[in-house]
Structure formats: C-alpha cells, structure tokens
Amino acid sequence: xxxxxxxxxxxxxxxxxxxxxxxxxxxxxxxxxxxxxxxxxxxxxxxxxxxxxxxxxxxxxxxxxxxxxxxxxxxxxxxxxxxxxxxxxxxxxxxxxxxxxxxxxxxxxxxxxxxxxxxxxxxxxxxxxxxxxxxxxxxxxxxxxxxxxxxxxxxxxxxxxxxxxxxxxxxxxxxxxxxxxxxxxxxxxxxxxxxxxxxxxxxxxxxxxxxxxxxxxxxxxxxxxxxxxxxx
Numbered sequence: 595x596x597x598x599x600x601x602x603x604x605x606x607x608x609x610x611x612x613x614x615x616x617x618x619x620x621x622x623x624x625x626x627x628x629x630x631x632x633x634x635x636x637x638x639x640x641x642x643x644x645x646x647x648x649x650x651x652x653x654x655x656x657x658x659x660x661x662x663x664x665x666x667x668x669x670x671x672x673x674x675x676x677x678x679x680x681x682x683x684x685x686x687x688x689x690x691x692x693x694x695x696x697x698x699x700x701x702x703x704x705x706x707x708x709x710x711x712x713x714x715x716x717x718x719x720x721x722x723x724x725x726x727x728x729x730x731x732x733x734x735x736x737x738x739x740x741x742x743x744x745x746x747x748x749x750x751x752x753x754x755x756x757x758x759x760x761x762x763x764x765x766x767x768x769x770x771x772x773x774x775x776x777x778x779x780x781x782x783x784x785x786x787x788x789x790x791x792x793x794x795x796x797x798x799x800x801x802x803x804x805x806x807x808x809x810x811x812x813x814x815x816x817x818x819x820x821x822x823x824x825x826x
Contacts, residue, residue: 647750648675655777656756662773664690679746684709685719691756692726695763695770702726717744724755732758 650673657670657678668690671681682688686709693701703722710716720740728737736758738751760778763771 659773663694675749684716688723731762
C-alpha cells in the first residue's frame, strides 16, 4: 500500500509519513521557503507605499556625505534603493561613518579587520551603529530598525536616520563634520535662561492677565433666584 500524503491543503505544511513520495521532491531550501511567501493584499500595498517614500535625490546626497566623511575607500553603491541597501547591509560603512564623527581615541564602534559575512554578525554590526547614533544624539523616533536595512523593509527609515545624524553633526560644528554644511539643516538649539532665587520668588506672586483679578471681589448684591416659599 502506497503511504498517503497528509499535507494540509489549507496550510501547505507537510505531515506526511517518512515514505511519502512528495518528501523526496521537497528540497531543504524549498521547505525553508515554505513559511516565507510573497506579499499579498494589504501587506503588498503597505510595502509599496513604504518604497515610494524612498528619495533617490536624497540617496545621492547621503552617498556624497558618507564618502566625504569616510574617504574613497568605502566605495560607492549602485544607484537605487537596493544598491544603497547592499552597500550598507553589513554595517561596516555605517560604523565607519559614526566613528568619523568622534575625535581620535574615542571611537564608539569596533570594526573588524574583515567585513562580517555571517548574518548575525552583520546584524550585530548594524545594532552597534544604531546604539552609537542614539548616543550621539539621534532621537529614538528617528532610529531605524535593524530589519529595515538588513531585509530592505524600510530604506526610507534608513535615510531618515542618516539625515538626523548629519543634521546633528552640522549643528555640533565640532570640527568632525566633513562635506558641504548645506547638505543638512541645523537642529534647533535651546536657549536656557538663568534666574536668581529672588526673581523666582517674585514670579510666584504675579497673576497672569489671562487669569483676571480678584481684587475687590464680593458676593454683595448677587441674587440666586427666588427664595423658597414656606406654606404653613
């Protein structure tokens, strides 16, 4: 009797017996890809909208800045979203970029002699860059997720992080920025005002004009309707 295949038609998962003929036709790579399908419906629409946010002109500006900041040894990517992703994917270029914003002797990210080839090492390198970027001053809302770059989920988010990093570097103006300052907008800087203790005490006694005044306030002459009539 030929063993019957019990593969569920609604899931595609194989629960066949060891002698099932279809097992011999499924290679390990096919089985591994069984859980990763193409994007359909809403997920495809969402991914399409994310990809449309990617700015090709901004990419060119960021490439020029990274090369100016790190030197020609980092090379240049192929034009386009995927080319930019491949260039940054192993985390080395990003690590060199953030290190270049620090003075010699205080580089925050350790860079291996040979570029990492294993997936977890590459993702670890990206994570180190993200941590260094946050320590540099990039706010969390401007920090991309590792998968945004590594799996090209949201390369527009990667651009946003790099723009925030460049803006901070221009704003700090500490001599570690290289390139055209007009590539990035300076961050708004707060201006703290110092008050003496006596000034602070005086401020507590001031009533703002929008709060009105209670000077001379009285309930005299105010009426609250007719008094209650008591009938005996």
